[in-house]
Amino acid sequence: MKTKLLIVGGGPAGLSGAIAAAESGVDVLVVDEGLELGGQLVKQTHKFFGHQGFFASKRGVEIAKILKNRIEELGVKYMLQTTLVGFYEDTAVAYSREEDKTYEIDYDYVLLATGASEKFLVFKNNMLPGVYGAGAVQTLMNQYGVLPGEDFLIIGAGNIGLIVAYQIAQAGGNVRAIVEISDKVGGYEVHANKIRRMGIPILLRHTIIKAIGKDRVKGAVIAKVDENFKVIEGTEREIVADTICLAVGLQPSIELASQLGVEMVYIPELGGHVPKRDENMRTSKRNIFVAGDLSGIEEATSAMAEGYIAGYTIAQDITGKDLSEKINKYKEELADLRRGPFGKKVRSGLEKMGIVLPSGGYRTDLQKDFGPAGKLRAVMECHQNIPCNPCEAVCPTNAINMGGNINGIPHINYDKCVGCMMCVMKCPGLAIFMVQEFDEYSVVGIPYEFEPLPNVGDKVILMDRNGEDVGEGVIQRVIKNRKDKTHVVYVAMEKGLERTVRHFRVPSDEEDEIVCRCEEVTKRDVEKAIDMGFTDFEELRRYLRIGMGPCGGRTCRLITMGILARKTGKSMEEISNMNLRPPSIPISFGSILRGEKE
Amino acid sequence: MKEYRVCIIGGGIIGTSIAFHLAKLGERRVAVFERSYISSGATGRCGGGIRQQWSARMNVRLAMRSVKLFERFEKDAGFDIEYRQGGYLLMAFTEEEAERFERNVKMQREEGLDVEILSPKMVKERYPFINTENLILATFCQTDGHANPHLANFGYAFAARRLGVDIYTHAEVKDIIVQNGSVMGIESSIGSFKCDVVVNAAGAWSKEVGKMAGIDIPTTSYRHQIFVTESLRDFFPFMAISFDGNFYIRQTKHGQMIMGQGDPNEKPGVNRNVTYEFLKSMSEKMTKIFPFLENVRILRQWAGCYNMSPDAQPIVGCSKKVNGFCYAAGFSGHGFMLAPAVGEALAELIIKGSTEHVDISFLDIDRFEKGEVEIEGNVV
Numbered sequence: 001m002k003t004k005l006l007i008v009g010g011g012p013a014g015l016s017g018a019i020a021a022a023e024s025g026v027d028v029l030v031v032d033e034g035l036e037l038g039g040q041l042v043k044q045t046h047k048f049f050g051h052q053g054f055f056a057s058k059r060g061v062e063i064a065k066i067l068k069n070r071i072e073e074l075g076v077k078y079m080l081q082t083t084l085v086g087f088y089e090d091t092a093v094a095y096s097r098e099e100d101k102t103y104e105i106d107y108d109y110v111l112l113a114t115g116a117s118e119k120f121l122v123f124k125n126n127m128l129p130g131v132y133g134a135g136a137v138q139t140l141m142n143q144y145g146v147l148p149g150e151d152f153l154i155i156g157a158g159n160i161g162l163i164v165a166y167q168i169a170q171a172g173g174n175v176r177a178i179v180e181i182s183d184k185v186g187g188y189e190v191h192a193n194k195i196r197r198m199g200i201p202i203l204l205r206h207t208i209i210k211a212i213g214k215d216r217v218k219g220a221v222i223a224k225v226d227e228n229f230k231v232i233e234g235t236e237r238e239i240v241a242d243t244i245c246l247a248v249g250l251q252p253s254i255e256l257a258s259q260l261g262v263e264m265v266y267i268p269e270l271g272g273h274v275p276k277r278d279e280n281m282r283t284s285k286r287n288i289f290v291a292g293d294l295s296g297i298e299e300a301t302s303a304m305a306e307g308y309i310a311g312y313t314i315a316q317d318i319t320g321k322d323l324s325e326k327i328n329k330y331k332e333e334l335a336d337l338r339r340g341p342f343g344k345k346v347r348s349g350l351e352k353m354g355i356v357l358p359s360g361g362y363r364t365d366l367q368k369d370f371g372p373a374g375k376l377r378a379v380m381e382c383h384q385n386i387p388c389n390p391c392e393a394v395c396p397t398n399a400i401n402m403g404g405n406i407n408g409i410p411h412i413n414y415d416k417c418v419g420c421m422m423c424v425m426k427c428p429g430l431a432i433f434m435v436q437e438f439d440e441y442s443v444v445g446i447p448y449e450f451e452p453l454p455n456v457g458d459k460v461i462l463m464d465r466n467g468e469d470v471g472e473g474v475i476q477r478v479i480k481n482r483k484d485k486t487h488v489v490y491v492a493m494e495k496g497l498e499r500t501v502r503h504f505r506v507p508s509d510e511e512d513e514i515v516c517r518c519e520e521v522t523k524r525d526v527e528k529a530i531d532m533g534f535t536d537f538e539e540l541r542r543y544l545r546i547g548m549g550p551c552g553g554r555t556c557r558l559i560t561m562g563i564l565a566r567k568t569g570k571s572m573e574e575i576s577n578m579n580l581r582p583p584s585i586p587i588s589f590g591s592i593l594r595g596e597k598e
Numbered sequence: 599m600k601e602y603r604v605c606i607i608g609g610g611i612i613g614t615s616i617a618f619h620l621a622k623l624g625e626r627r628v629a630v631f632e633r634s635y636i637s638s639g640a641t642g643r644c645g646g647g648i649r650q651q652w653s654a655r656m657n658v659r660l661a662m663r664s665v666k667l668f669e670r671f672e673k674d675a676g677f678d679i680e681y682r683q684g685g686y687l688l689m690a691f692t693e694e695e696a697e698r699f700e701r702n703v704k705m706q707r708e709e710g711l712d713v714e715i716l717s718p719k720m721v722k723e724r725y726p727f728i729n730t731e732n733l734i735l736a737t738f739c740q741t742d743g744h745a746n747p748h749l750a751n752f753g754y755a756f757a758a759r760r761l762g763v764d765i766y767t768h769a770e771v772k773d774i775i776v777q778n779g780s781v782m783g784i785e786s787s788i789g790s791f792k793c794d795v796v797v798n799a800a801g802a803w804s805k806e807v808g809k810m811a812g813i814d815i816p817t818t819s820y821r822h823q824i825f826v827t828e829s830l831r832d833f834f835p836f837m838a839i840s841f842d843g844n845f846y847i848r849q850t851k852h853g854q855m856i857m858g859q860g861d862p863n864e865k866p867g868v869n870r871n872v873t874y875e876f877l878k879s880m881s882e883k884m885t886k887i888f889p890f891l892e893n894v895r896i897l898r899q900w901a902g903c904y905n906m907s908p909d910a911q912p913i914v915g916c917s918k919k920v921n922g923f924c925y926a927a928g929f930s931g932h933g934f935m936l937a938p939a940v941g942e943a944l945a946e947l948i949i950k951g952s953t954e955h956v957d958i959s960f961l962d963i964d965r966f967e968k969g970e971v972e973i974e975g976n977v978v
Contacts, residue, residue: 519852533756536635536767542642542748545852550828550897582872586828586895592881593892 003029003077005314006092006107008084008256011039012300013292013307014113015067020311020326021111022074026318029105030071030078031094037071037078038064039115041300043138045170046163047428047486049188049386050301051406052393054333057426057484060300061142079103087259109287109314112257113307116250116271116293121155124210130217134164134247147171149243153220154178157202159187159299161247165195168245170450176241179206179222181229188342189384190429197503199467208244209236217244219566237569240562252294262288269349270296279331279355281310289314298346305334340385340407363403367411370499376419376436376443380410381502382429391423391432421445424488425481434488435498442498443476448489453478460504462493470500515563516556518549526560530567537564537575550586601792602764603627604948605784607771607807608799610641611747611934612926614754615941616797617763618675623949626762629793630755631786633770637751639801641934643870643902645824645846645856646744647837648935649686650711651737653702653975654911656960658709660939663956665741667938676760677753679745680851684835686742687721688976689733689887695842696734698975703737714738727833727890744837744848747934754941774810774923781811781922795916795948797924802868802903804913804927811920815913816966817905817928821869822858823876825899827891829853838888839978845883846978855894857884860904860931860978870901904931908966910974914940915962916947924948925963931977 005021007014010032018028036042044060055063071078081097092105118133120126132140132148134156140146152168154161157180165175178195183205185192192202205225212219224235252271258264263276263284274296281289289310292303308330312323335357338346347357362385371377378400380391385407392400392410399416400423402408424432424447434445454460458475477490491504513523521544534540537560546560547553561575603625606613609632620628632638648668650661667674668681690696703713715737718730759765766788773785774796783792798815800807808815834849847857859880877899885891907913907928916924924947926940933940943958953959965971 533759534752538635538638539752539767542637543752548826548852548854548898550895552898581898581900583877583896583899586897588893588895589881589885590892592877592896593885595878 001029001103002106003027004107004318005029005109005111006031006105007111007113009039009113009115009292009294010034010037010078010080011113011115011292011303012041012063012067013115013294013303013310014039014111015071016304016307017111017113017289017291017311017314018076019067019070019074020308021315022071022076024312024315024319024321024323026315028076029107030076031082031084031105032078032080033083035080036064037068037080040135041067043135043142044163044300045142045167047484048301049388049428050337051333051387052390055301055304056388057390057394057428059485063300084256087256109289109318110260111289111291111307111310111314112260112275112294113290113292113303114253114256114294116252116297118246119249119251121208121246121248123208125213126211128211128213128217129215130213130242131211131244132246134160134245137164137243137245138167141167141171147173149241150174151176151241152243152245153208153222153239153241154245154247155208156180156247156249157185157187157192157204158247158249159191161245162187162191162195164245164247165200166191169198169200175200176239177222178202179208180204181207181225183227188386188429190382190386190431193381193465193502194430197463197465197467199463207231211244212238217242220244238566240566250293250297252297254294257283257288257290257294260285260288265353267296267349267352269345269352276353280313280327281306282313296346296349302334302337302346305330305337309334336406337387339405340387342384342386362405363408363411366409369414371412371414371417371435373437375414376434377414377417378412378419378421378423378432379435380412380432382410382427382431385409386429388428390426390428394422394426396420396422421479421488425484425486427486430486433502434490437495437498440495441492442495443490443492444498444501445477445479445488445490446503448487449485453480453487454489454506458506460491460506462491462497462501463503463505464500465502467503471497473497473501473504515559516544516546516549518551518555519545521546521556523563526563527567530564535564535568535570537561540564552584553580599783599790599792601627602629603793604629604795604797605771605791605793606630606797606799607784608632608639608801609636609755609765609767610639610799610801611637611751611754611937612801612929612940613797613799614751614758614765615937616799616926616944617758617765618754618761619941619945620948621758621761621763622674623945625945625949628758629764629766629791630758631769631771631784632765632767635767636755636765637748640902640905641747641751641801643824643900644747644931644934645837645848645858646747646850646934647686647742647839647846647848648681648744649739649742649837649839649932651686651688651702651706651713651739651742651976653698654972655705655709656957657911657974658706658711660936660956660958662709662711663939663942664936667942668743668745671745671750671753671938675753675757677749677756679749679753681743681745682835682851683741683743684837685738685740687716687725687836687838688737689721689838689840689843690735691732691840692842693734699735699737702976706739711739712741727888728838729887729889738836742837746851750934750937771807771810774807776811776920776923779919779921781920795922795924797926797944797948799926801927801929801933802905804905804925808925808927811917811923813917813920813923813925815925815927815963817907817913818866819868819903819905820864820866821871821901822860822864822904822931823872823899823901824856824858825877825880826850826897827855828895828897830855830894841976841978843883843887844978845880845887847884847888854897855891858978859883868903870903872899872901904929905933906930909971910977911972912936912940912961913963914944914958915964917963930974
């Protein structure tokens with residue numbers, strides 16, 4: 001098999017490189033291991049940040065489709081379920097799993113876009129079934145439609161951990177907590193806020209010590225750590241979970257780069273060992289290029305920009321055409337993406353390779369103004385300098401501006417805002433809300449991505465930014481967004497709450513998770529009582545009347561103890577057993593009166 | 599060593615009420631030591647009645663003060679305790695008892711308590727579900743009532759804790775340290791603590807705790823059994839009780855009927871097992887007076903201890919022999935209903951040296967030595 005350009009990896013970087021090269025008239029072959037083109041994009045159901053016009057506010061799956069369509073339009077050849085097994089001195093060999101045979105490939109140029117692999121974490125029993133990498137959970141859930149568990153514990157609060165947690169919640173899974181060893185969330189605040197307002201705890205300065213279970217995961221022991229990441233003794237507690245999802249970072253997949261003999265450097269900011277390359281993505285070997293996570297762990301948007309830069313540079317080499325205008329456009333795009341605080345790590349990593357990128361030059365001050373009370377208007381809760389501007393781009397009245405740079409904090413001009421909520425539907429961070437105050441009540445429009453949608457008139461429980469219940473509200477309007485799938489749900493609430501309410505939940509069957517059927521005690525009742533300070537089983541029982549009904553505690557005893565154990569970290573053995581009192585089934589006065597002694 | 603002003607032994611309604619009232623008076627250096635869990639003793643096992651109709655005048659006063667405090671409980675402690683002033687119907691089945699009731703009512707009215715005397719016909723009219731056969735007369739006080747003892751106990755404990763009191767559960771006091779006639783501290787399963795005052799609120803174990811300080815608390819504990827039925831609709835707002843008939847019965851907020859009786863043949867000692875004999879004798883007696891019970895099912899029975907004093911009245915005060923040793927014991931089956939007033943009075947006595955709201959000097963242990971004893975008759 002012969003090709004001018006061999007691209008290894010059909011993710012966002014590889015496909016972008018293929019599009020750029022093919023557009024410029026180069027013959028391209030893409031080799032990819034997966035079942036479909038798109039790499040990790042096919043599992044990403046969330047909307048991407050970045051420039052409107054450069055895929056921002058599109059969901060990963062949609063981006064994959066767009067790239068694939070373009071590849072096919074351009075007639076790019078690609079081989080799926082095919083692994084490039086070796087770059088030998090004499091040839092490159094690809095192995096097709098489907099055909100169970102190898103292909104020798106003759107190439108002039110190589111673009112390596114092999115991406116990254118997930119880091120693993122060492123803790124006791126980490127080999128138990130039920131311990132997954134975040135990517136695996138996403139594959140099962142978003143690609144194959146299988147939820148691998150019911151109760152999830154996520155390790156790592158970077159963007160991947162946060163996004164996976166949100167996707168699990170959307171799929172109906174129960175995220176017990178996100179455990180993060182450092183003292184701050186690594187991912188975007190807007191992603192963290194989506195998690196927090198659902199009431200999912202993000203436990204900072206915590207780590208996992210061991211998985212509990214014999215044949216599969218039944219829970220985990222977590223603990224607090226000190227500033228040196230050492231476990232603080234006595235802070236261990238158990239969390240009940242059947243799935244532990246590791247999202248503790250990525251490392252570049254450098255195997256093929258190494259076989260090709262390109263120069264490697266160790267740069268922790270870029271994820272460890274990476275191929276040394278110039279700003280056109282060319283490695284130490286003239287005909288070998290890299291792009292995407294292989295060249296430094298970042299995200300899909302920058303991977304695509306790198307792919308384009310590599311693709312056009314290769315095309316320039318092969319065809320002799322001047323493509324510098326296109327190349328510079330993507331370099332500017334990249335520079336913008338990396339200009340803000342979240343680009344700092346990559347910037348300093350690239351500096352070690354001699355690539356210097358600009359920083360700063362964007363607005364950092366937050367808008368203090370909450371807008372004129374009474375007017376239906378958008379309020380923004382986007383407080384970090386992340387490179388993203390769909391709100392600005394979509395606003396029909398130019399009421400929203402980023403202050404001249406994509407990394408700026410968005411501000412709203414309330415004289416111009418007409419309350420059209422286009423920005424609410426567009427914002428990838430779900431960080432824009434609609435607000436209106438009336439004489440008797442207030443209304444908040446909440447971006448909502450859960451199924452099923454509530455109905456107008458439904459009573460809901462209002463939640464604040466931390467997921468705490470703050471009252472009850474009524475669904476007033478449901479604006480379906482068939483295209484983007486970010487719906488807007490308007491909830492009416494007590495006046496004054498419009499500044500705190502940012503989420504709601506429908507008191508569903510789950511709300512009535514009954515623990516004690518006789519006395520209709522719910523799981524929530526039990527958890528609330530434990531939070532109040534009832535940590536002794538007998539006290540809890542007497543307070544809630546658990547086991548005081550006709551069944552005598554058959555249903556509720558163990559369940560309650562389980563909740564108590566989970567919440568307090570006590571073992572079941574430590575929890576005093578309840579006194580089981582006669583009669584063991586209810587008997588009537590009459591049956592006693594009619595009783596016979598003999 | 600951790601230091602407190604007051605260490606209270608017993609986390610029942612009495613101990614936690616004293617703790618709450620001490621904290622309310624501004625004394626936050628208070629700890630409660632409970633050997634098991636809150637409401638594990640007699641409080642969590644009692645019928646929950648709150649009555650002012652007593653035969654001894656001082657008890658009427660004490661109970662009336664308690665009712666005032668129960669009325670304010672939710673406001674004071676921030677806890678709904680299912681308090682209901684549905685009244686108490688005292689039923690006399692003998693001429694002798696009827697005469698006594700009439701005398702009592704005269705005294706109770708003198709104390710300002712609103713009590714009615716009802717003929718069997720009036721009882722039947724009001725409460726057709728009661729079989730009034732053999733009833734001579736009944737007395738009724740609307741401001742009597744009942745509450746959920748667990749919740750009241752938790753209410754005091756949580757409120758005290760909020761005010762700064764330390765409440766230790768699963769913490770057993772092993773000894774009281776007395777030097778030169780004064781309390782110095784306690785030894786417990788969770789360590790030693792210094793304190794100026796120890797309060798014996800140990801209920802069924804008050805005698806044993808008294809011995810730790812070298813003080814003889816003349817109490818004896820006896821088992822009392824009790825049971826509860828399945829839920830019925832809400833129709834029985836009051837507590838019905840008879841001393842010569844030997845029973846009490848009420849309906850809880852949740853609809854369950856709760857009832858019990860005393861057993862004159864019960865042997866002294868802490869025994870919390872239950873007997874079938876008790877169910878049989880209750881079934882026979884209760885279905886006669888309350889025929890609707892015939893088809894009602896019994897869910898659960900249990901037992902607790904009355905800590906009886908020689909005159910069936912509480913022993914409350916501070917020792918004149920051991921400085922700093924106080925006691926609130928021997929409640930003889932009515933500790934729950936008296937707890938608010940006793941807690942308040944003893945807290946006042948400890949902090950201010952004298953009581954302000956209700957005189958409890960008649961409850962001091964001295965009365966047994968002086969021979970000034972009036973036996974309270976209105977006890978099941």
